[in-house]
Amino acid sequence: MIQKSKKEINLFYFIFLLCLFLASLDIYYYHDFDFLYYSCVSFLLLSTYYLISNLKKMIFMYKSLFEQIYDPVVIINQSTGEIVDCNIKAGELLGYTKEELLKINIKDIYCNSRKFEKFKYNIFEKHEEKFYNKNGEKIDVLIISKKIELNKSGFFCQEIWRNKTLHKENADKIIKEFSELYSNNKVLQDFVHIASHDLQAPIRKIKFYTEKIKTSHESNNENSFYDYLNKVSLSCDKLKKLIEDLTIFSKINYNKIVYEKISINDLVEEIVEENFKEIEILLFFEDNIFLYASYTLIKQLFYNILSNSVKYRHNDRTLNIKITKTKNIIKISDNGVGFNNKYKETILVAFNRLYTDDEIPGTGIGLAICSSIMKRHNGEIETNGRLGEGCDIILKFPREVII
Amino acid sequence: MIKNRLVVFITDDDEDDIEMIREEIEKHAGEKVIIKISNNGEELIDYLNSNDNLIPDLILLDLKMPKVDGIQVLKYVKGKKSLMSIPIIVLSNSSDEDDVDNSYLNGANSYVTKPTDYKDLVETIFKLEKFWMETAMLPRKKIDD
Numbered sequence: 209m210i211q212k213s214k215k216e217i218n219l220f221y222f223i224f225l226l227c228l229f230l231a232s233l234d235i236y237y238y239h240d241f242d243f244l245y246y247s248c249v250s251f252l253l254l255s256t257y258y259l260i261s262n263l264k265k266m267i268f269m270y271k272s273l274f275e276q277i278y279d280p281v282v283i284i285n286q287s288t289g290e291i292v293d294c295n296i297k298a299g300e301l302l303g304y305t306k307e308e309l310l311k312i313n314i315k316d317i318y319c320n321s322r323k324f325e326k327f328k329y330n331i332f333e334k335h336e337e338k339f340y341n342k343n344g345e346k347i348d349v350l351i352i353s354k355k356i357e358l359n360k361s362g363f364f365c366q367e368i369w370r371n372k373t374l375h376k377e378n379a380d381k382i383i384k385e386f387s388e389l390y391s392n393n394k395v396l397q398d399f400v401h402i403a404s405h406d407l408q409a410p411i412r413k414i415k416f417y418t419e420k421i422k423t424s425h426e427s428n429n430e431n432s433f434y435d436y437l438n439k440v441s442l443s444c445d446k447l448k449k450l451i452e453d454l455t456i457f458s459k460i461n462y463n464k465i466v467y468e469k470i471s472i473n474d475l476v477e478e479i480v481e482e483n484f485k486e487i488e489i490l491l492f493f494e495d496n497i498f499l500y501a502s503y504t505l506i507k508q509l510f511y512n513i514l515s516n517s518v519k520y521r522h523n524d525r526t527l528n529i530k531i532t533k534t535k536n537i538i539k540i541s542d543n544g545v546g547f548n549n550k551y552k553e554t555i556l557v558a559f560n561r562l563y564t565d566d567e568i569p570g571t572g573i574g575l576a577i578c579s580s581i582m583k584r585h586n587g588e589i590e591t592n593g594r595l596g597e598g599c600d601i602i603l604k605f606p607r608e609v610i611i
Numbered sequence: 612m613i614k615n616r617l618v619v620f621i622t623d624d625d626e627d628d629i630e631m632i633r634e635e636i637e638k639h640a641g642e643k644v645i646i647k648i649s650n651n652g653e654e655l656i657d658y659l660n661s662n663d664n665l666i667p668d669l670i671l672l673d674l675k676m677p678k679v680d681g682i683q684v685l686k687y688v689k690g691k692k693s694l695m696s697i698p699i700i701v702l703s704n705s706s707d708e709d710d711v712d713n714s715y716l717n718g719a720n721s722y723v724t725k726p727t728d729y730k731d732l733v734e735t736i737f738k739l740e741k742f743w744m745e746t747a748m749l750p751r752k753k754i755d756d
Contacts, residue, residue, distance in 0.1 A: 405675060405705040412704065412725055413627055439627065551678065561677045564624040564650050 280369040303342035348372035410443040453573040465502040472497040492530040498611040517542040538603040547593035620667035635729035652679030674703040689718030
């Protein structure tokens with residue numbers, strides 16, 4: 209705006225000089241002052257019009273800026289305490305409308321009115337105050353003030369008010385988000401480290417056995433030849449399963465959650481019907497449980513928990529799975545082989561297992577996926593094992609998720 | 612005579628890996644070595660704690676195992692006066708620097724990334740044995756049988 213008017217003023221100046229030049233020619237050749245007189249008058253009129261229209265524009269711009277700015281801004285007559293101008297945000301901060309605030313004397317909203325007297329002549333650039341809002345509650349306000357002298361009779365003060373508690377809340381929010389980001393990054397780093405570790409093993413085996421196949425082929429040893437081929441194939445299967453599980457695990461934190469109402473009883477029966485039809489399972493539900501959560505994630509969660517129960521079932525007895533709800537906690541108990549309770553933390557970490565691959569095959573990612581899904585729903589997962597008797601998986605959901 | 616034979620203890624959760632290592636050691640130094648095996652750290656610690664067993668001359672240790680992992684075994688063995696003189700070679704899938712540092716920090720004597728060819732490993736074992744027995748003058752265990 210100012211840049212633009214500078215250009216226009218330059219144009220005015222140029223026209224004025226041109227007029228003076230023409231007027232001097234007029235004086236030199238015709239010896240009269242008519243041209244000078246008329247040009248001066250018309251120039252005066254034109255510049256007044258220009259100034260007024262420009263001032264209008266400036267006032268409009270200033271007003272809209274003043275109103276649209278995010279922070280509450282007030283202009284105060286410092287000698288009387290009268291609020292000369294303020295924007296809508298300033299009113300909102302104290303619970304007034306703009307018009308109401310303009311009628312108020314600043315002394316009245318100061319919790320300690322004597323403090324205003326103190327600031328009457330000494331203006332601090334930055335200070336904290338307590339104001340009363342419309343309902344008479346105290347609010348902490350951070351004030352950034354600047355003195356503006358308009359005339360000699362008194363000076364005005366332009367103040368930016370900030371709600372200190374809100375300010376602090378915002379800062380806390382940023383800190384929280386940052387630390388979340390940091391811990392996510394840490395998890396990702398650990399994950400890459402362990403994943404590379406576990407992915408290396410099958411690849412190395414494939415390489416090792418193919419080398420063996422080469423040599424055994426040369427020596428015509430057919431038995432070991434098929435044995436090695438079989439090992440390569442098993443390693444490939446293991447690699448495939450690992451990559452599948454890793455894909456699920458990495459997706460949990462990045463896909464958007466679509467919340468919907470889920471009946472856990474129906475979901476569990478559906479999972480059992482789809483996947484474990486050939487295994488005898490007795491399901492017990494204490495009552496109907498409903499969740500308001502992501503269907504795909506919760507299905508994955510219960511699939512992993514149930515498949516663990518099936519995988520680690522006791523061979524001497526029928527598998528019983530009991531699902532109960534108390535307040536916001538869902539407990540899934542089984543009567544499988546269980547585990548020593550001292551490992552209850554370690555089994556939740558990715559790739560940690562309690563059995564070797566030859567005893568019971570697995571990738572060690574299942575419960576880590578469950579833990580991630582619970583975190584995504586702002587919940588927690590706990591395990592509780594009794595060696596030889598079974599285990600409990602305890603899912604703690606936030607209150608708004610359980611219906 | 613067992614006296615002159617080296618007792619090597621392999622601790623790994625992967626049966627295939629154990630088989631590969633055993634095969635390779637037997638191929639290159641079958642008559643010189645007695646091989647003992649455990650599938651996890653817990654078994655190894657139990658083995659070391661019972662008095663009737665041969666104390667191993669060398670432990671080949673995997674890092675990632677169920678229940679008690681390699682680092683915990685290192686901490687246990689190297690922290691116990693009667694066992695700290697047993698050399699340990701960490702044998703892991705990982706070539707990550709953190710794993711290497713962590714192993715050496717906890718007292719590992721050597722770190723070998725699991726190779727596709729175990730010739731190097733056998734060489735390392737015998738180099739380490741030579742160093743251990745001749746240079747470090749480790750007192751050998753008394754076995755009559």
